[in-house]
Amino acid sequence: MNIEEALNRFKNNLNIQSLDKKTPLHRKVKTNFKTDSSKNLVIFIQESMGYQFVESTGGEKGITPNLNLLSKKGLLFTNVFSNGTRSIRGIAGCVSGIFSTPGKGVVKKNKSQTGFFTISSLLEPFGYHTLFLYGGESRFDNMRGWFLGNGFDQIIDEPKFKNPEFIGTWGVSDGDLINRANEEFIKLDKKKQKFAAILFSTSNHTPFDFPKEKIDLINGIPEKSVKNAIKYADFAIGEFIKKARQESYYKNTVFVIIADHNVRVYGDDMVPVNMFHIPALILGEGIKPEVYSGLSTQPDVLATALDLLGLDLTYPIMGHSIFSNKKQALSFMQFNQTYALRINDRVAVVRPKKEPLTFLYEKQHLKPVDHDMELEKNALAFIVSLNYIYNKQLYK
Numbered sequence: 001m002n003i004e005e006a007l008n009r010f011k012n013n014l015n016i017q018s019l020d021k022k023t024p025l026h027r028k029v030k031t032n033f034k035t036d037s038s039k040n041l042v043i044f045i046q047e048s049m050g051y052q053f054v055e056s057t058g059g060e061k062g063i064t065p066n067l068n069l070l071s072k073k074g075l076l077f078t079n080v081f082s083n084g085t086r087s088i089r090g091i092a093g094c095v096s097g098i099f100s101t102p103g104k105g106v107v108k109k110n111k112s113q114t115g116f117f118t119i120s121s122l123l124e125p126f127g128y129h130t131l132f133l134y135g136g137e138s139r140f141d142n143m144r145g146w147f148l149g150n151g152f153d154q155i156i157d158e159p160k161f162k163n164p165e166f167i168g169t170w171g172v173s174d175g176d177l178i179n180r181a182n183e184e185f186i187k188l189d190k191k192k193q194k195f196a197a198i199l200f201s202t203s204n205h206t207p208f209d210f211p212k213e214k215i216d217l218i219n220g221i222p223e224k225s226v227k228n229a230i231k232y233a234d235f236a237i238g239e240f241i242k243k244a245r246q247e248s249y250y251k252n253t254v255f256v257i258i259a260d261h262n263v264r265v266y267g268d269d270m271v272p273v274n275m276f277h278i279p280a281l282i283l284g285e286g287i288k289p290e291v292y293s294g295l296s297t298q299p300d301v302l303a304t305a306l307d308l309l310g311l312d313l314t315y316p317i318m319g320h321s322i323f324s325n326k327k328q329a330l331s332f333m334q335f336n337q338t339y340a341l342r343i344n345d346r347v348a349v350v351r352p353k354k355e356p357l358t359f360l361y362e363k364q365h366l367k368p369v370d371h372d373m374e375l376e377k378n379a380l381a382f383i384v385s386l387n388y389i390y391n392k393q394l395y396k
Contacts, residue, residue: 001377001384009381013343014318015326024385024394025316029303032323035310038126039284040253041119041196042185043305044240045094046233047087047204050262051078051277053230062218063231066238067257067279074255074283075304075322080296081276081331081342082261087200088141089334090260093298095119095198097317098395100334101386108142109390113149117395119196119302120151122315128194129153133181135161135202136171147198156180168209170202174236175214177201182243189249200260201236204229226263241283254308255283258301267365270349270357271340274364276333282308292322295329295344316395332382341379346372348379356380 056071088105138144138157299319307321359366
């Protein structure tokens with residue numbers, strides 16, 4: 001597919017009218033929440049927290065009591081699908097608002113190590129201090145290099161935690177992470193410094209190390225198991241919001257809680273669409289409790305959070321605020337070398353050197369149907385456009 005057709009299809013599907021051809025996705029976006037003073041932004045990315053563990057998104061009861069309670073007090077997304085199955089794909093979606101590029105994720109790719117769009121490059125002109133907080137070693141998966149190379153002012157990772165309460169295989173606990181984050185936000189608030197922060201949890205990752213005394217372990221399953229690890233991650237989420245509410249910065253901050261991807265458990269489908277389903281929640285003073293059930297992506301959640309900051313912005317994010325009439329009901333998923341474009345409940349699957357296929361997503365499974373040639377061409381257009389935008393360094 002030639003690039004002109006690919007970009008036209010890509011932009012039309014995303015409902016994006018760009019400013020010019022040199023920046024094919026850049027457009028001016030006016031906030032729906034104009035205020036005298038813009039808000040801070042905190043995005044708390046949860047490692048491997050699938051929807052099936054969260055009651056408020058249709059999952060099992062008893063694993064995430066704090067998130068379920070908070071879900072009634074904020075903007076809950078019940079139908080969000082991740083970019084892919086690896087953390088760097090989710091990070092890119094939540095921090096840069098981009099879908100998964102072919103090959104390696106942009107966090108590790110050469111041409112996206114500097115000059116690549118992030119919330120830091122977006123908010124720096126408005127006087128924001130940006131930071132990335134991670135309980136592990138930030139050099140893992142090249143996160144440190146990518147964040148610093150693309151404008152983040154500060155990295156706080158495991159070596160910078162003093163006397164942590166708990167250290168596991170992947171680093172300090174989520175409890176230590178949220179305590180340090182709260183301390184940093186208090187200091188910035190006292191200086192009247194606007195901030196945007198990314199927190200990335202570690203506890204819900206094999207071998208599932210966490211301070212077990214902090215939670216009531218689930219009966220009948222091993223202590224070191226995914227459900228107990230998620231229950232601890234949920235404990236940290238609850239403690240973080242509880243601590244934040246006691247501080248003055250809370251009233252002027254938008255909080256996002258979202259997973260990077262689901263756990264890596266797959267079924268028989270060519271693309272296990274249901275295993276891309278993740279929870280997402282936006283909280284903050286003045287944010288009306290609401291349930292949004294429309295098909296959404298990590299870039300959509302990011303665009304919505306930015307809308308709530310109260311700023312008019314220009315950006316290339318591959319999603320829209322749910323408060324915009326441009327929001328599209330689609331998701332784009334990367335599964336190894338296979339890509340799936342879902343629009344409503346129809347899914348086109350594109351694989352290397354094989355014919356594209358069309359499915360109906362029904363009862364959490366893919367049901368083969370006749371070829372939808374336009375949908376299949378649109379799926380190819382996403383792949384071609386993403387590759388082109390990365391290689392030409394147009395995601396600025």
